[in-house]
Amino acid sequence: xxxxxxxxxxxxxxxxxxxxxxxxxxxxxxxxxxxxxxxxxxxxxxxxxxxxxxxxxxxxxxxxxxxxxxxxxxxxxxxxxxxxxxxxxxxxxxxxxxxxxxxxxxxxxxxxxxxxxxxxxxxxxxxxxxxxxxxxxxxxxxxxxxxxxxxxxxxxxxxxxxxxxxxxxxxxxxxxxxxxxxxxxxxxxxxxxxxxxxxxxxxxxxxxxxxxxxxxxxxxxxxxxxxxxxxxxxxxxxxxxxxxxxxxxxxxxxxxxxxxxxxxxxxxxxxxxxxxxxxxxxxxxxxxxxxxxxxxxxxxxxxxxxxxxxxxxxxxxxxxxxxxxxxxxxxxxxxxxxxxxxxxxxxxxxxxxxxxxxxxxxxxxxxxxxxxxxxxxxxxxxxxxxxxxxxxxxxxxxxxxxxxxxxxxxxxxxxxxxxxxxxxxxxxxxxxxxxxxxxxxxxxxxxxxxxxxxxxxxxxxxxxxxxxxxxxxxxxxxxxxxxxxxxxxxxxxxxxxxxxxxxxxxxxxxxxxxxxxxxxxxxxxxxxxxxxxxxxxxxxxxxxxxxxxxxxxxxxxxxxxxxxxxxxxxxxxxxxxxxxxxxxxxxxxxxxxxxxxxxxxxxxxxxxxxxxxxxxxxxxxxxxxxxxxxxxxxxxxxxxxxxxxxxxxxxxxxxxxxx
Amino acid sequence: xxxxxxxxxxxxxxxxxxxxxxxxxxxxxxxxxxxxxxxxxxxxxxxxxxxxxxxxxxxxxxxxxxxxxxxxxxxxxxxxxxxxxxxxxxxxxxxxxxxxxxxxxxxxxxxxxxxxxxxxxxxxxxxxxxxxxxxxxxxxxxxxxxx
Numbered sequence: 008x009x010x011x012x013x014x015x016x017x018x019x020x021x022x023x024x025x026x027x028x029x030x031x032x033x034x035x036x037x038x039x040x041x042x043x044x045x046x047x048x049x050x051x052x053x054x055x056x057x058x059x060x061x062x063x064x065x066x067x068x069x070x071x072x073x074x075x076x077x078x079x080x081x082x083x084x085x086x087x088x089x090x091x092x093x094x095x096x097x098x099x100x101x102x103x104x105x106x107x108x109x110x111x112x113x114x115x116x117x118x119x120x121x122x123x124x125x126x127x128x129x130x131x132x133x134x135x136x137x138x139x140x141x142x143x144x145x146x147x148x149x150x151x152x153x154x155x156x157x158x159x160x161x162x163x164x165x166x167x168x169x170x171x172x173x174x175x176x177x178x179x180x181x182x183x184x185x186x187x188x189x190x191x192x193x194x195x196x197x198x199x200x201x202x203x204x205x206x207x208x209x210x211x212x213x214x215x216x217x218x219x220x221x222x223x224x225x226x227x228x229x230x231x232x233x234x235x236x237x238x239x240x241x242x243x244x245x246x247x248x249x250x251x252x253x254x255x256x257x258x259x260x261x262x263x264x265x266x267x268x269x270x271x272x273x274x275x276x277x278x279x280x281x282x283x284x285x286x287x288x289x290x291x292x293x294x295x296x297x298x299x300x301x302x303x304x305x306x307x308x309x310x311x312x313x314x315x316x317x318x319x320x321x322x323x324x325x326x327x328x329x330x331x332x333x334x335x336x337x338x339x340x341x342x343x344x345x346x347x348x349x350x351x352x353x354x355x356x357x358x359x360x361x362x363x364x365x366x367x368x369x370x371x372x373x374x375x376x377x378x379x380x381x382x383x384x385x386x387x388x389x390x391x392x393x394x395x396x397x398x399x400x401x402x403x404x405x406x407x408x409x410x411x412x413x414x415x416x417x418x419x420x421x422x423x424x425x426x427x428x429x430x431x432x433x434x435x436x437x438x439x440x441x442x443x444x445x446x447x448x449x450x451x452x453x454x455x456x457x458x459x460x461x462x463x464x465x466x467x468x469x470x471x472x473x474x475x476x477x478x479x480x481x482x483x484x485x486x487x488x489x490x491x492x493x494x495x496x497x498x499x500x501x502x503x504x505x506x507x508x509x510x511x512x513x514x515x516x517x518x519x520x521x522x523x524x525x526x527x528x529x530x531x532x533x534x535x536x537x538x539x540x541x542x543x544x545x546x547x548x549x550x551x552x553x554x555x556x557x558x559x560x561x562x563x564x565x566x567x568x569x570x571x572x573x574x575x576x577x578x579x580x581x582x583x584x585x586x587x588x589x590x591x592x593x594x595x596x597x598x599x600x601x602x603x604x605x606x607x608x609x610x611x612x613x614x615x616x617x618x619x620x621x622x623x624x625x626x627x628x629x630x631x632x633x634x635x636x637x638x639x640x641x642x643x644x645x646x647x648x649x650x651x652x653x654x655x656x657x658x659x660x661x662x663x664x665x666x
Numbered sequence: 667x668x669x670x671x672x673x674x675x676x677x678x679x680x681x682x683x684x685x686x687x688x689x690x691x692x693x694x695x696x697x698x699x700x701x702x703x704x705x706x707x708x709x710x711x712x713x714x715x716x717x718x719x720x721x722x723x724x725x726x727x728x729x730x731x732x733x734x735x736x737x738x739x740x741x742x743x744x745x746x747x748x749x750x751x752x753x754x755x756x757x758x759x760x761x762x763x764x765x766x767x768x769x770x771x772x773x774x775x776x777x778x779x780x781x782x783x784x785x786x787x788x789x790x791x792x793x794x795x796x797x798x799x800x801x802x803x804x805x806x807x808x809x810x811x812x813x
Contacts, residue, residue: 242718247713277791349793350792351789359784359788363781367773367776378760378766382766388754390757391754391756391758392760393705393758395705396760400770400773422793528684617685617686
């Protein structure tokens with residue numbers, strides 16, 4: 008029964024979504040409050056129904072109901088319970104259902120917590136949000152039904168891809184989707200504002216938390232995926248510039264730009280039409296990402312052409328959503344003019360530069376991602392665009408961004424003096440350059456990556472500290488006054504400094520691992536002891552080890568530093584019989600200053616084993632930095648201006664009441 | 667889910683990336699081979715270089731690169747040799763040719779155009795120098811203040 012209940016709930020949700028997309032919109036246009044009032048219960052009902060459907064699918068996975076096609080294809084009775092549950096979204100249909108669940112969840116959040124929104128705006132936001140629901144529910148129902156039953160019920164399932172049976176990857180999609188789909192909220196607010204023809208500081212204050220929430224989740228999701236690749240794929244690569252990765256990275260970059268431009272709208276009531284455009288673009292890139300991942304078009308144009316149904320459907324959604332919103336934008340953006348003025352040296356200008364750099368960087372990633380497709384369709388040429396291109400074409404913009412960030416962050420609004428803003432930063436700059444120079448001297452002839460990375464990282468981290476200190480008037484006011492200022496500093500300012508420092512930490516990790524990684528590949532005999540980059544490794548034994556749904560050969564190694572034991576390491580080679588798939592599980596000794604990374608390879612004819620050892624300096628700072636960035640977002644999100652007296656639009660109460 | 671397809675490729679063979687028996691004895695030449703390998707695509711893989719790929723073809727290409735280097739090719743010659751046989755598809759860093767102009771120029775050109783637009787926008791936002799009040803206005807102001 009469960010699958011049928013789920014299927015029925017989805018159909019019902021689809022019907023409600025259609026109503027929610029139309030009725031409140033008409034109501035808002037005609038000022039019929041009872042029509043507008045439909046939005047709130049509809050949004051909640053839609054969420055409840057999708058949640059029921061999702062729960063039913065989860066039940067089917069948990070009890071291993073192999074009469075459901077999706078379960079039979081992607082699960083197995085012997086799979087650990089955690090992966091039975093996470094297997095729900097480890098496949099196309101289930102992950103689309105999760106996508107829709109999160110979409111409906113955001114709609115319900117607005118319905119629950121949006122009481123301070125003007126009635127027309129709320130009705131329009133929920134209507135636009137529901138239009139997206141309608142499109143994706145139709146996609147699910149007509150092309151990707153997760154509840155399809157089998158007539159011949161198999162005795163057991165096909166199992167989930169062993170590489171996906173991993174805690175890091177299990178929670179990667181939910182975070183990513185909370186991010187991707189969260190941008191739909193910014194999109195809905197942007198489109199609703201265009202319909203209303205009004206964007207003001209209050210609007211920006213409503214939009215920013217949603218964007219922030221989406222960005223935080225995207226940050227965590229991307230970091231989890233990268234961390235998973237690092238420890239699971241067997242050689243410690245952490246970013247591949249793969250189209251699927253780029254699909255999540257582009258919305259992240261645009262969301263970061265949007266976060267910053269929304270501040271300008273909120274504080275200074277300018278940059279309005281640009282911010283609305285960014286909100287539209289951010290979700291457009293989410294949709295483009297979904298298209299790239301779901302259609303398989305980037306992997307192969309032929310695969311797409313052979314099974315075009317899903318791809319064409321998403322392409323249709325993409326065209327309508329992006330085309331429609333941009334057309335609306337073209338018609339209405341002119342109304343969003345603003346009288347505010349600011350001088351060329353000001354926080355406003357600095358944030359314009361931030362936006363320029365982030366958007367151009369996104370464009371580079373976008374061109375690089377679709378270029379193979381363009382080349383094949385337009386010129387009939389097959390070519391590849393990989394990591395070397397992105398490293399060359401993308402990195403410069405990030406370097407410039409990091410260079411100007413601390414200074415821009417300290418410029419005052421409206422009008423500033425460079426010399427005055429830079430004053431607290433001279434010490435930081437000198438220290439950063441000195442550290443960089445020191446590294447350059449010490450590493451004798453290594454890559455420039457490390458010194459440059461160190462300079463930028465120090466500059467960003469200490470620049471953030473200097474920002475906080477100078478706001479507290481450290482060194483200028485008495486200590487009690489400084490402490491009082493630190494205590495009273497708004498969370499948003501803490502969030503800003505934290506997130507910027509996090510970016511610095513990530514840059515440090517990237518520079519260190521890129522410049523200083525040590526690698527050793529060799530055939531080792533059991534009993535061998537050999538040195539790699541300041542460490543010694545002893546190969547003690549290989550033993551076999553049964554797992555719940557796999558069998559494994561496990562190597563036993565001991566790592567030494569200066570003669571004393573540092574760690575015992577157990578790399579594995581696993582075999583998953585159901586999927587007939589071997590995997591390698593690296594042994595990693597995690598540390599703040601380095602990871603020891605050990606991979607056991609095949610047995611050689613002479614009785615030894617191929618063994619790979621890496622010393623990866625400061626690698627964990629890549630993800631620590633990401634988490635710090637996300638934490639900065641959380642701090643900013645909990646700022647009291649979003650909680651207390653949230654965004655009362657001055658005249659709005661009066662106008663809505665009068666209408 | 668993200669790396670799903672990438673993953674399938676990584677498991678294309680039982681081998682694992684660079685094998686010990688492939689390494690050249692000369693560390694300088696080996697370093698060159700590794701450097702070149704990072705720019706060449708494993709043809710059957712998705713967006714993966716031959717240096718980290720497990721696929722058989724990647725191993726063949728790695729051996730071929732080393733063979734060419736041992737035979738005395740420069741890095742450029744070795745890459746050219748492979749491109750001649752496998753086509754431009756093998757290059758992870760697309761050639762800076764006329765047909766790829768848009769790709770390579772997009773970043774810098776957009777930055778220049780966007781930068782110019784931003785500059786115009788910022789200059790237009792510059793506060794106009796406030797003119798001081800005329801005598802008449804001052805008088806009117808005084809009247810308002812007094813009333």
